[in-house]
Amino acid sequence: MARHRFIPGFGLTLGFTVFYLSVIVLVPLWFLVLRTTSLSWAQFWAIVVDPRTLASLRLTLLTSFAAAAVNAVMGFLVAWSLVRYQFPGKRAIDAIVDLPFALPTAVSGIALTAIYSSNGWLGSVLEPLGIKVAFTPLGITVALIFIGLPFVVRALQPALEDLDPAVEEAAAILGAGRWQTFLRVILPAVTPALITGFTMAFARAVGEYGSVVFISGNMPLKTEHVSLLIIAKLEQFDYAGATALGSLMLAISFVLLLAINSLQWWTARRYQGN
Amino acid sequence: MVDRTAISRKLIPDMIQTAKTTEPAWMRTILLGIALLFLLCFLVLPLAAVFTEALRRGFGAYLASFRDAAAMSAIRLTLLAAGIAVPANLVFGLAASWGIARFKFPGRNLLVTLIDLPFAVSPVISGLIYVLLFGMQGALGPWLAQHNIQIIFAVPGIVLATVFVTFPFVARELIPLMQEQGSEEEEAALLLGASGWQTFWRVTLPNIKWGLLYGVILCNARAMGEFGAVSVVSGHIRGKTNTVPLHVEILYNEYNFVGAFAVASLLALLALLTLVIKSALEWKIRAEAALQVEEAA
Amino acid sequence: MSIEVRNVSKTFGGYVALRNVSLCVGNGELVALLGPSGSGKTTLLRIIAGLEVPDAADGSAVIVAGEEISARNARERRVGFVFQHYALFRYMTVFENIAFGLRVRPREERPAKAGIRERVNRLLELIQLDGLAHRYPAQLSGGQRQRVALARALAIEPKVLLLDEPFGALDAKVRQELRRWLRRLHDEIHVTSVLVTHDQDEALEVADRIVVMNQARIEQTGTPEEVFHNPASQFVMEFLGHVNLFHGRVESGKAVVSNDASTGAPIFVRPFDLEIHREARGAAPMRARVRRIQSAGPSAKVELAGDNGQPILVEMSHDRLRELSLRRDDAVFVNPREAKVFLDDYSI
Numbered sequence: 001m002a003r004h005r006f007i008p009g010f011g012l013t014l015g016f017t018v019f020y021l022s023v024i025v026l027v028p029l030w031f032l033v034l035r036t037t038s039l040s041w042a043q044f045w046a047i048v049v050d051p052r053t054l055a056s057l058r059l060t061l062l063t064s065f066a067a068a069a070v071n072a073v074m075g076f077l078v079a080w081s082l083v084r085y086q087f088p089g090k091r092a093i094d095a096i097v098d099l100p101f102a103l104p105t106a107v108s109g110i111a112l113t114a115i116y117s118s119n120g121w122l123g124s125v126l127e128p129l130g131i132k133v134a135f136t137p138l139g140i141t142v143a144l145i146f147i148g149l150p151f152v153v154r155a156l157q158p159a160l161e162d163l164d165p166a167v168e169e170a171a172a173i174l175g176a177g178r179w180q181t182f183l184r185v186i187l188p189a190v191t192p193a194l195i196t197g198f199t200m201a202f203a204r205a206v207g208e209y210g211s212v213v214f215i216s217g218n219m220p221l222k223t224e225h226v227s228l229l230i231i232a233k234l235e236q237f238d239y240a241g242a243t244a245l246g247s248l249m250l251a252i253s254f255v256l257l258l259a260i261n262s263l264q265w266w267t268a269r270r271y272q273g274n
Numbered sequence: 275m276v277d278r279t280a281i282s283r284k285l286i287p288d289m290i291q292t293a294k295t296t297e298p299a300w301m302r303t304i305l306l307g308i309a310l311l312f313l314l315c316f317l318v319l320p321l322a323a324v325f326t327e328a329l330r331r332g333f334g335a336y337l338a339s340f341r342d343a344a345a346m347s348a349i350r351l352t353l354l355a356a357g358i359a360v361p362a363n364l365v366f367g368l369a370a371s372w373g374i375a376r377f378k379f380p381g382r383n384l385l386v387t388l389i390d391l392p393f394a395v396s397p398v399i400s401g402l403i404y405v406l407l408f409g410m411q412g413a414l415g416p417w418l419a420q421h422n423i424q425i426i427f428a429v430p431g432i433v434l435a436t437v438f439v440t441f442p443f444v445a446r447e448l449i450p451l452m453q454e455q456g457s458e459e460e461e462a463a464l465l466l467g468a469s470g471w472q473t474f475w476r477v478t479l480p481n482i483k484w485g486l487l488y489g490v491i492l493c494n495a496r497a498m499g500e501f502g503a504v505s506v507v508s509g510h511i512r513g514k515t516n517t518v519p520l521h522v523e524i525l526y527n528e529y530n531f532v533g534a535f536a537v538a539s540l541l542a543l544l545a546l547l548t549l550v551i552k553s554a555l556e557w558k559i560r561a562e563a564a565l566q567v568e569e570a571a
Numbered sequence: 572m573s574i575e576v577r578n579v580s581k582t583f584g585g586y587v588a589l590r591n592v593s594l595c596v597g598n599g600e601l602v603a604l605l606g607p608s609g610s611g612k613t614t615l616l617r618i619i620a621g622l623e624v625p626d627a628a629d630g631s632a633v634i635v636a637g638e639e640i641s642a643r644n645a646r647e648r649r650v651g652f653v654f655q656h657y658a659l660f661r662y663m664t665v666f667e668n669i670a671f672g673l674r675v676r677p678r679e680e681r682p683a684k685a686g687i688r689e690r691v692n693r694l695l696e697l698i699q700l701d702g703l704a705h706r707y708p709a710q711l712s713g714g715q716r717q718r719v720a721l722a723r724a725l726a727i728e729p730k731v732l733l734l735d736e737p738f739g740a741l742d743a744k745v746r747q748e749l750r751r752w753l754r755r756l757h758d759e760i761h762v763t764s765v766l767v768t769h770d771q772d773e774a775l776e777v778a779d780r781i782v783v784m785n786q787a788r789i790e791q792t793g794t795p796e797e798v799f800h801n802p803a804s805q806f807v808m809e810f811l812g813h814v815n816l817f818h819g820r821v822e823s824g825k826a827v828v829s830n831d832a833s834t835g836a837p838i839f840v841r842p843f844d845l846e847i848h849r850e851a852r853g854a855a856p857m858r859a860r861v862r863r864i865q866s867a868g869p870s871a872k873v874e875l876a877g878d879n880g881q882p883i884l885v886e887m888s889h890d891r892l893r894e895l896s897l898r899r900d901d902a903v904f905v906n907p908r909e910a911k912v913f914l915d916d917y918s919i
Contacts, residue, residue, distance in 0.1 A: 005377060006622045006645065007460055008470035013373035017385070020366050024438055025391055028403040031413055035406050074312050081309040085302055093310070095553040099317050101492075102545035102552075104499025105397075106519040107538040110526050111320035114327055114535075121319060146316055178297055207396025209502035210519070214526065227398040227502065234402070234506065239411050246402045250395065257394045261387065458658035461622055466672030466727055467646045476675070480662035565709050 029250070036247040039240055047244040052220050053229065060226040063137055064205035067144030068152075072198045074145075075152025082153070083160040097154070100147045105210025112143050113214040135217030140225060143211040148201030155197030159190040192267040196260055203256040207249060324542045327535035339536035347513045348521035348537075351432065355504075355517060356497035359436040363493055364486075367444025372478075375452035376460070386449065392441040400438050401506025404431055427509030432517060435503040440493045447489035451482055484562065488555045495548040499541055572636035572730040572763050573598050579625040579633060581614050588614040589625070590787040596731075596780075599761040601754075603774035606784035607810070612767045613735055615784070619765060620652050620733050621645060636730040651729030651762070655736040657720045659708040665719050666704040669694055672727035694722040697756070714745040721753075725760070732764040738773065746770075750777050771811050775799065783807050805839065805913045814839045815883050817857075817907075839911040842886035846906045847873065847895060856904040859883055861897050873897060875905065 036044070047053060081087075082094050100108065116123040116133035126133055133139045163186065171181040209227040216223045224232075226249060233241040297305070329336050339345065370389060374382060392400065406412050408425040418425060425431045459481065463473040479486075501519040508515045516524065518541060525534035574596040581589040589611045596602045604612040617623040618633055621640045625631055633640040640648065659668050669691045673682055682690065695701045698718040708716055717737055724732060737753075738746040754777050757764060768774050774781050775795045783790045783798060783806075791803040802808040817838040848856070859875040862882075866872075871892040875883045883905060897903070 006464065006624075007376050007457060008464075009372055009474075010377050010379075013369040014377070014379070017366065017370040017373050017389075020369075021385075021388060024434075024441060026388070028407050028438070029391070029395070031407050032399070032403045035413075074309070077305060077309045078313060081306050084296065085306050087306060087310075091553065093313060095549045096313070096317055098549055098552065099321065099545065102495050102499075102548045103321070104501055104519045104538075104541045104545070106501040106522050107324060107499070107541045107545075108320055110522065110534060110538060111323045111327075114323045114531075115319055121323065122315070142316075146320065149316065203394065207399070209396070209398050209505070213523075227396060230398050230402065231506065234405065237411070239406070239409075242402060243406060246399045250399055253394045253396065257390075458654050458656065459660055462652065462654060462658040462723075463660070463671065463675075464645045465620060465622075465648075465650055465652045466675065466723065467649070468671070468675040469646065472675045476671075477660055480660075 032243065032247055032250065035239075035243045039244060043240065044244050047241050048248065052224070053226075053245065055221045056224045056226045056229045059137060059140070059222075059224065060206055063140045063144055063225075064202050067141050067148050067205050068198050068202040070141075070145050071148045071152045071201045072194060075149055075197060075201075076156060076194065078149070079153045079156035079160055083157060097150050100150050105147065105208070106214075108146055109143065109211040109214035112139075112146060112211065116142060116215065134215055135219075135223060137223060139215040139217075140212055140223060143215050144205040144208060147208055147211050148205050151200040151204060152194070152197035155193045155200065156190060159193035163189055192263055192271075195263060199256055199260050199263075203253055203260075206252060206256075321542060321546075324535055324539050327531060328539040330535075331532050335532050336536050336539075339533040342533075344513050344516065345521060345533075345537060348516045348518045349540075351429065351516065352498050352518040354429070355433050355436040356494055358433050359440050359497045360490060360494050362437055363440055364444050364490060366441070367448050367486075367489060370445040371448035371452050371482075372474075374449050376457055389445050389449075390442050392438055397439060397500065397502025398506055400503035401435050404434050404438075404507050426507050427511065427515060429515065431507035432504050432515060435507045436497050436500055439500050439503050440497045443493035443496065444486065444489035447485050447492075448482055451485040452478075455481055484555055484559050488552065488559065491548055491551050491555070495545065498544060574619055574636075574731055574763060574765065575632070575634040576615070576619065577632040577634070578628065578630045579615070579618060580628060580631070581611075581618060581623060581625050587787050589618070592787075592789055594782060594789065594792070596763060596765060598763055600779050601757050601764045601766065601777065602780045602782060603778035604765060604767045604782050604784055605769070605771060605774040605810070606790075607769060609786075610784040611787040612769075612784045616733050616735055616765060616767045619731070620650050621648060622652075649727055649730050651724030651727065651732040653717070653720050653724050653732070653734040653737045655739045657708070657716045657740075659716055659720055659723070661708050664705050664707055665695070665700065665711070666691055668708070668719055669723045669726050671723065690726060694726055697725075698722045712745075713741045714749055717741065717749065721756075725762075729762065732762045734764065734766045736767055736769070738770075739768070746773070753777060775811075783810065785810070802911065805837070808839050808911055808913075813842055813884055815842065815845065816881075817910075819855075819910075819912075836912050838907075839913070840907045840909070842872065842884045843870070844907060844909045845883070845885040846908055847875075847885055847887070847897070848904045848906065849895065851904050853906045856906050857883075859903055859905050861899055861901045861903060864892070864897055864899070866892060875903070877905075 039047075048057075078097065082090065082097075087093075113120075113134055115121050116126070116139055118124065118127050118132075118134070120134075123134060131138070133142060167185060167189075168181055171185045172178075176184065207227060208225070209231075212225045213228060216225055216228065218224055218228050218232075220229075220232075226245060230242050230245050230249070233239075233245065296302070328339075370385075374385060405426055407414055408418060408431065409415050410419065410426075412426070415426075425434070459477050460473050463477045464470075468476065499519060500517075501523070504517055505520060505523070508517070508520055510516060510520060510524065512524065518537060522534050522538045522541070525531075525537065574594070576592060576594040579589055579592050580587070592611070592615060594615070604615060606612045614623060618625050619635065619640070621633075624641065625633065635648070635650065660671065663671065670687050673687045673690065676682075681687075691704075692701070695704055698721065700715060700718060700722075703711065703715065708719070711719065717740075721734075721737070734753075738749050741749065750773050766774075766777065778795060780792065781795055781798050782792045785806050791798055791807045793801070793803075798807060799811055802811060808814055817840065818836065819838045820836065857877060859877050861873060862876050863874040864871070865874070866889060870886050871889050873885045873887070873892070875885065877883055885905065895903075
């Protein structure tokens with residue numbers, strides 16, 4: 001099959017691609033898996049059910065889920081506004097949605113901490129109301145909302161733009177109210193995109209480090225994100241523990257990646273006819 | 275996935291809407307108000323906080339933060355890491371997109387998925403894998419120690435981690451772009467007698483230049499700003515293995531807030547510059563796509 | 572410079588695009604590959620260009636200008652190719668597009684700058700776009716772009732010129748103008764050319780010879796007159812224009828048409844090979860009723876319904892129509908002047 005090709009460079013480009021991919025990505029990742037399999041099942045299990053690990057996993061999954069859920073709602077609203085409404089400064093707002101992608105996580109981490117600490121702009125307002133953000137799970141959620149927002153907005157925007165206005169007109173002519181049209185026509189059409197955005201935001205949150213490390217306070221059993229726990233184990237030279245947790249997180253990311261890919265494949269087949 | 279969709283966004287700027295298919299004015303105002311307030315609290319305030327905190331003690335104190343050997347060495351190391359990672363991933367992106375977009379072969383989709391892998395891996399794990407491979411307790415650690423080669427807690431580890439986290443940026447921009455453009459122009463050039471390299475330099479490269487620049491800009495922003503992965507492999511040796519983001523962390527943990535935010539403001543400016551260029555490129559790419567659509571019509 | 576294709580097959584995965592196809596194109600000839608989409612005509616053209624490689628098989632060969640196409644790399648083949656969607660280099664001006672094939676030659680073969688300019692200017696004159704040398708492709712109309720693409724292909728003085736649906740993306744009027752212009756151009760420069768098209772009018776008007784393709788095979792090869800008047804198969808007959816289908820039997824070498832579909836062989840008659848009469852004439856006239864008369868156009872078309880309701884289309888001159896003074900719902904008789912029967916391989 002690869003013998004005769006009119007366009008040159010097949011062997012060169014693909015050979016280099018596979019080589020570089022293997023050296024930089026596949027082999028190192030493979031060593032993590034290999035290292036994990038050198039642990040016995042009992043050792044692995046002991047690391048996972050350790051109370052500190054369990055507390056950290058629980059915290060990570062819950063805050064990530066909460067943040068992704070908030071982003072699903074607010075991200076929808078932002079995407080809707082950007083696609084459907086006209087307002088001054090729209091292009092700038094559209095560009096700034098990507099700020100969490102562009103801003104180094106360390107910078108967002110210290111900036112969020114500054115805002116939400118007891119003498120910060122928002123912290124000083126919220127604290128008298130009894131809402132403590134910095135150094136609590138709520139603070140972690142806030143940081144995860146920040147870094148997850150663009151995933152939802154950017155997944156939804158093209159889906160909302162692709163909606164055919166004629167379908168909404170048809171719904172309106174058939175007597176549907178605006179709310180009914182939204183629930184029965186618009187929402188089902190963009191649900192795959194919404195789920196994709198939600199899952200990407202969730203996946204990113206589960207693995208986040210930089211923006212969380214400053215605002216969380218890193219108290220074991222209370223506000224320790226699993227990324228921080230892995231670092232803590234590494235700093236104590238507990239390589240087995242770090243490896244076990246690392247591959248567990250890797251497995252979670254792969255499951256989520258697989259879920260996103262299957263969803264997109266399924267949607268493409270179902271709605272675009274092959 | 276995310277950035278690609280931003281490019282391929284529809285060319286029609288805004289839908290023409292009738293009263294039946296939009297919300298009442300008061301409703302629109304409320305929805306838009308909530309959306310903007312949310313963006314203000316979650317995006318604009320943190321950005322403003324960086325600059326406010328950096329200038330808290332005045333402009334003199336701000337500038338003084340950079341007159342520091344550790345800060346300068348951090349900037350140098352960051353430029354070095356990005357200076358290696360970006361060109362390496364640029365060459366990779368060009369090779370991968372040519373191989374994947376210009377030929378059909380079994381396993382092509384798998385390859386595309388594998389190229390995206392580093393985006394699915396947490397930054398901490400991206401660093402961890404190199405520690406497990408090259409660290410003292412790692413698979414190659416003892417051999418490296420014997421030969422006096424240090425990778426982890428040294429510059430090579432930082433470069434490697436940076437290359438890993440920025441790996442897919444250029445390739446994932448170029449692959450869909452080149453697939454969309456098709457191979458006809460290259461076929462025409464080759465039939466007219468051009469060599470493979472002539473075809474690449476004179477026909478392919480001009481066609482993909484904006485998409486390429488887009489990928490490079492994003493790749494560079496991440497390379498200069500990466501924190502988690504680099505943090506794991508760096509060892510935080512001041513003046514030696516600290517990049518700019520790591521230097522921010524150290525200053526912050528030493529309660530030198532003005533210094534931390536001053537250095538952070540550099541990174542924030544880089545982020546803003548990135549967003550401006552990115553937005554301009556998206557506009558440019560969309561305009562060209564519109565031109566091509568019109569041409570095909 | 573002739574082209575010879577011998578026993579070529581091509582499969583893409585499980586899909587057969589060409590099944591053992593052979594073809595000869597003589598020096599200076601303009602041959603059209605005509606067929607519906609999916610018939611394999613573009614694949615055949617791309618194989619002649621060397622863009623695709625045929626399946627390996629004994630006795631299979633593609634010989635262009637006396638040489639096996641795969642024996643030389645693209646640079647030395649000198650094949651001119653015109654793409655349906657032009658494939659102009661979008662970041663080069665018209666001038667740069669046309670000059671490209673000359674400028675990429677190795678230094679020792681490359682004409683001097685002045686020589687390149689002169690040749691490009693001559694080609695610009697030939698395609699009547701002298702004033703537009705510094706425009707970019709996006710600033711040209713479709714017809715102008717296709718002429719630039721043709722000039723670009725001719726600039727390298729190709730041994731053969733291959734055109735893949737060159738007018739397919741253009742609107743009807745430009746398409747007609749361009750194909751006449753192409754024919755005149757060919758009469759001037761006489762380069763061996765192969766043109767792929769799905770438009771039978773285009774093939775009939777432009778080509779010296781037509782190769783009709785269907786389902787990965789060649790159905791018939793011949794001059795436009797041959798394929799039109801002596802189609803070798805039912806497919807060719809149907810593809811080259813409207814036909815009426817009747818049933819009937821063959822009696823002493825002559826077709827006797829009857830309307831009984833249950834018995835007899837299919838008989839094909841072109842609309843202008845049918846005559847309408849007010850009264851019964853000839854061996855086996857068919858009764859029919861006028862449904863619609865369409866007299867706009869070079870000839871008049873009358874749609875009728877046969878006894879059992881099957882539609883019949885008759886074409887005649889305006890004079891004849893006036894003579895008959897037909898009206899809707901008039902009862903008339905239809906006689907075939909000439910008919911084609913395809914009984915396996917036997918046709919009359």
